[in-house]
Amino acid sequence: MSETVHETPAAAVTSMVDHVLELAATWTAWDGTPARVDDRVYTPHKAIRRVADHMIDHLAELEARLAGEMPQPDHWHASAITTESDRAPFTPEDLDEAHSRLTRLARIWADRLDALTDEQLDHSPGEGWSFRELARHLAGSTYYADAVGDLS
Secondary structure, eight states: OOOOTTOOHHHHHHHHHHHHHHHHTTGGGOOSOOEEETTEEEOHHHHHHHHHHHHHHHHHHHHHHHTTOOOOOOOOOGGGOOOTGGGSOOOHHHHHHHHHHHHHHHHHHHHHHHHSOHHHHHSOSSSSSOHHHHHHHHHTTHHHHHHHOOOO
16 A cells, blocks of 8 residues: 555555554454464454554654754564464453554644645655655555465
């Protein structure tokens, strides 16, 4: 899922979360078999973890750069590992928690991106992608949810 010509950076992030949660709504039917995609394995919990971690990591980068600081290097194991908690059944309560977590993160992102000028979005301080490109990159987090897929 990528930013369309008319989609704002904030909408790119919120649309990504909407897509992830739409798929996650089917994951309570997960039979415990991890999905194998590329050279990795994915489970419902791992997909939610990766989307949230990705959003947190790049939000910390954005905020550090706006403050004139160097972003803290991340030390996530990312999708290279599958933890025991990633293998747990995905319950309706887990879906509720994921919904609360991801919609709040998306709202933080949307509020922050909407507060930036086009100049700040396109010529962002510090090294790295512009903030507009960063939002477009985050929209690609649908990859993790798409790896698990629609289990209805």
